[in-house]
Amino acid sequence: xxxxxxxxxxxxxxxxxxxxxxxxxxxxxxxxxxxxxxxxxxxxxxxxxxxxxxxxxxxxxxxxxxxxxxxxxxxxxxxxxxxxxxxxxxxxxxxxxxxxxxxxxxxxxxxxxxxxxxxxxxxxxxxxxxxxxxxxxxxxxxxxxxxxxxxxxxxxxxxxxxxxxxxxxxxxxxxxxxxxxxxxxxxxxxxxxxxxxxxxxxxxxxxxxxxxxxxxxxxxxxxxxxxxxxxxxxxxxxxxxxxxxxxxxxxxxxxxxxxxxxxxxxxxxxxxxxxxxxxxxxxxxxxxxxxxxxxxxxxxxxxxxxxxxxxxxxxxxxxxxxxxxxxxxxxxxxxxxxxxxxxxxxxxxxxxxxxxxxxxxxxxxxxxxxxxxxxxxxxxxxxxxxxxxxxxxxxxxxxxxxxxxxxxxxxxxxxxxxxxxxxxxxxxxxxxxxxxxxxxxxxxxxxxxxxxxxxxxxxxxxxxxxxxxxxxxxxxxxxxxxxxxxxxxxxxxxxxxxxxxxxxxxxxxxxxxxxxxxxxxxxxxxxxxxxxxxxxxxxxxxxxxxxxxxxxxxxxxxxxxxxxxxxxxxxxxxxxxxxxxxxxxxxxxxxxxxxxxxxxxxxxxxxxxxxxxxxxxxxxxxxxxxxxxxxxxxxxxxxxxxxxxxxxxxxxxxxxxxxxxxxxxxxxxxxxxxxxxxxxxxxxxxxxxxxxxxxxxxxxxxxxxxxxxxxxxxxxxxxxxxxxxxxxxxxxxxxxxxxxxxxxxxxxxxxxxxxxxxxxxxxxxx
Numbered sequence: 001x002x003x004x005x006x007x008x009x010x011x012x013x014x015x016x017x018x019x020x021x022x023x024x025x026x027x028x029x030x031x032x033x034x035x036x037x038x039x040x041x042x043x044x045x046x047x048x049x050x051x052x053x054x055x056x057x058x059x060x061x062x063x064x065x066x067x068x069x070x071x072x073x074x075x076x077x078x079x080x081x082x083x084x085x086x087x088x089x090x091x092x093x094x095x096x097x098x099x100x101x102x103x104x105x106x107x108x109x110x111x112x113x114x115x116x117x118x119x120x121x122x123x124x125x126x127x128x129x130x131x132x133x134x135x136x137x138x139x140x141x142x143x144x145x146x147x148x149x150x151x152x153x154x155x156x157x158x159x160x161x162x163x164x165x166x167x168x169x170x171x172x173x174x175x176x177x178x179x180x181x182x183x184x185x186x187x188x189x190x191x192x193x194x195x196x197x198x199x200x201x202x203x204x205x206x207x208x209x210x211x212x213x214x215x216x217x218x219x220x221x222x223x224x225x226x227x228x229x230x231x232x233x234x235x236x237x238x239x240x241x242x243x244x245x246x247x248x249x250x251x252x253x254x255x256x257x258x259x260x261x262x263x264x265x266x267x268x269x270x271x272x273x274x275x276x277x278x279x280x281x282x283x284x285x286x287x288x289x290x291x292x293x294x295x296x297x298x299x300x301x302x303x304x305x306x307x308x309x310x311x312x313x314x315x316x317x318x319x320x321x322x323x324x325x326x327x328x329x330x331x332x333x334x335x336x337x338x339x340x341x342x343x344x345x346x347x348x349x350x351x352x353x354x355x356x357x358x359x360x361x362x363x364x365x366x367x368x369x370x371x372x373x374x375x376x377x378x379x380x381x382x383x384x385x386x387x388x389x390x391x392x393x394x395x396x397x398x399x400x401x402x403x404x405x406x407x408x409x410x411x412x413x414x415x416x417x418x419x420x421x422x423x424x425x426x427x428x429x430x431x432x433x434x435x436x437x438x439x440x441x442x443x444x445x446x447x448x449x450x451x452x453x454x455x456x457x458x459x460x461x462x463x464x465x466x467x468x469x470x471x472x473x474x475x476x477x478x479x480x481x482x483x484x485x486x487x488x489x490x491x492x493x494x495x496x497x498x499x500x501x502x503x504x505x506x507x508x509x510x511x512x513x514x515x516x517x518x519x520x521x522x523x524x525x526x527x528x529x530x531x532x533x534x535x536x537x538x539x540x541x542x543x544x545x546x547x548x549x550x551x552x553x554x555x556x557x558x559x560x561x562x563x564x565x566x567x568x569x570x571x572x573x574x575x576x577x578x579x580x581x582x583x584x585x586x587x588x589x590x591x592x593x594x595x596x597x598x599x600x601x602x603x604x605x606x607x608x609x610x611x612x613x614x615x616x617x618x619x620x621x622x623x624x625x626x627x628x629x630x631x632x633x634x635x636x637x638x639x640x641x642x643x644x645x646x647x648x649x650x651x652x653x654x655x656x657x658x659x660x661x662x663x664x665x666x667x668x669x670x671x672x673x674x675x676x677x678x679x680x681x682x683x684x685x686x687x688x689x690x691x692x693x694x695x696x697x698x699x700x701x702x703x704x705x706x707x708x709x710x711x712x713x714x715x716x717x718x719x720x721x722x723x724x725x726x727x728x729x730x731x732x733x734x735x736x737x738x739x740x741x742x743x744x745x746x747x748x749x750x751x752x753x754x755x756x757x758x759x760x761x762x763x764x765x766x
Contacts, residue, residue, distance in 0.1 A: 070492035081484030093473035094226035094466040101459040143195035230466035267435035274428040312397035319394040521730040522551030526737040548584040558729040564699030570681040571703040572717035577734040582680035590641035594675040602682040603654035606647035619648020624657040655688040684717035694726030706736040
């Protein structure tokens with residue numbers, strides 16, 4: 001190479017962003033949305049948006065990715081369930097079976113006295129009985145009958161290690177010996193309340209479906225006490241029901257005795273007054289209802305008047321109907337009107353038919369007209385006869401009603417005189433009848449209650465008495481382990497999806513395609529903890545080297561003229577593999593016989609000199625500042641097809657150096673002397689260097705680190721590059737671990753095993 005300096009640009013270009021230069025191949029390097037690969041990507045995105053089905057495969061990938069977390073949570077919950085099961089106090093359950101009938105055997109039927117005697121079977125009765133079994137009154141009754149000693153009470157109150165630990169937070173005062181009798185009574189009452197609380201806490205009612213049987217279950221740490229308590233509850237419940245029934249009968253009997261005494265006195269007084277009044281007025285009751293003959297005749301005439309009025313109203317309605325021109329249907333059916341009207345209809349139809357042919361003055365037409373007139377006259381005559389008949393019927397009904405009114409008026413005066421003297425008699429007689437009915441009813445009721453009071457009909461019976469349980473009821477090891485497995489699995493899956501939801505990094509090629517809308521040109525696998533980048537890069541059969549060869553192949557199809565002449569490798573942040581990618585791509589291009597110039601364009605934190613083990617007096621900063629010639633900045637790398645320009649001394653103003661025209665001149669000279677110029681650029685975010693470089697090159701490759709680069713950071717970097725009118729050819733996913741991500745790339749194979757094809761495989765499962 002000859003020693004020459006970069007040509008100076010036009011005046012005034014040093015202080016502004018360099019204009020986008022036109023290269024012979026620049027026309028094909030457009031934004032990736034215009035390329036065939038991006039079109040295919042957009043079609044895939046549209047297909048995803050139109051698909052309403054749940055992506056179960058994606059959920060499965062999340063579960064596989066977080067499998068260690070899920071297994072850990074599952075194991076912890078199962079271990080906790082096992083620990084709680086083994087350390088908990090065993091609980092024993094005893095069961096008594098009862099039969100609940102709404103009505104017992106009715107030896108004597110006495111309605112309305114005993115509670116619950118209404119007919120029918122309803123769920124409200126059963127629910128009432130369940131609540132009575134679990135009532136506080138029954139628990140206190142059973143506690144009093146059991147007479148639990150302090151030792152048994154202490155055993156029943158054993159709540160296990162968890163309860164004892166919680167009891168330390170709320171210590172209670174212990175009773176002191178030698179206390180006063182009043183304090184002893186208080187202690188006994190307190191102990192009784194504690195036993196009643198234990199009874200209520202251990203009791204459970206379990207109805208047997210589609211039957212009138214119910215199970216009374218009692219749980220406690222003592223199997224003997226569980227059986228005693230279950231039987232005592234059943235017996236106490238039956239005894240309490242009988243006491244309620246007997247109490248109701250006793251109250252009813254006392255109440256009826258008082259009412260009978262009062263009603264008997266009233267009946268005697270009312271009968272005495274009735275006899276005295278009848279003797280004074282000289283009244284004799286001749287009928288069953290105490291009515292006189294005049295009153296009875298008046299009643300019959302009133303009934304006849306009502307019938308006559310009904311007939312008159314119907315006759316008047318028929319006459320009004322006939323007067324308005326609408327004859328009653330029964331009259332019309334018994335006359336010739338219907339037949340005459342039918343004949344008239346036939347003649348009219350014949351007349352109208354012939355009227356279409358003949359004139360009205362035609363003899364035949366005149367004859368038909370005369371026949372029609374005759375029929376009208378006959379119809380009118382028949383209707384007049386019907387109207388006369390209806391009027392006669394109406395007049396007869398009116399006369400009958402008037403005659404009945406006259407007779408009733410004559411009898412009314414006579415009946416009023418007799419009834420006036422019988423009013424007080426009837427009042428006294430009704431009072432006597434009422435008192436007699438009340439007395440008879442109360443007397444009958446009193447006798448029934450007296451008989452029923454000695455008959456205790458029981459509607460509750462014990463079917464199976466409780467026996468001492470031989471095995472514990474809870475905790476159940478099988479049930480708790482099953483619950484632990486289910487709960488642990490659910491919690492693990494929920495935690496896995498929660499962490500996946502909170503993880504806002506780009507992890508897979510699909511994430512890049514969906515979030516950044518960029519084609520993925522390659523996937524670089526993550527190295528193992530004992531692997532070194534230099535060693536795996538030096539091995540051409542390693543998956544690492546094969547991955548970068550795949551990126552080189554993808555770059556050949558990124559544009560219509562192959563790999564871009566000048567290519568910038570950048571990322572959103574530092575440490576994402578830009579320098580390694582730039583060096584690996586440069587070496588892979590030299591394997592195709594290309595001459596490649598590698599430029600360390602990161603003037604703030606360069607790293608290529610460490611990777612290549614080179615030191616230079618002059619570098620890119622000197623070249624852009626005009627302090628050295630192009631050949632002085634270029635260094636050999638040991639590969640005759642690969643040369644490098646290091647960053648050089650770090651300048652205080654990298655952005656101003658890159659904005660000058662020297663960068664365009666450098667790329668122009670490099671493009672003429674080399675097949676490709678690859679720039680190892682700085683990060684995009686927070687710096688102005690990367691957008692300046694991306695505007696000056698033919699293509700930009702965005703490097704994304706799997707599970708590290710945040711979506712927002714990558715999107716912000718992409719927006720900055722697009723704002724600088726950068727030609728972005730695609731993205732490169734580095735440090736990708738298919739085992740951690742839960743799946744490989746979406747084309748049906750796993751990268752780690754694919755890249756090992758022909759050599760020693762690195763991965764096994766999946």
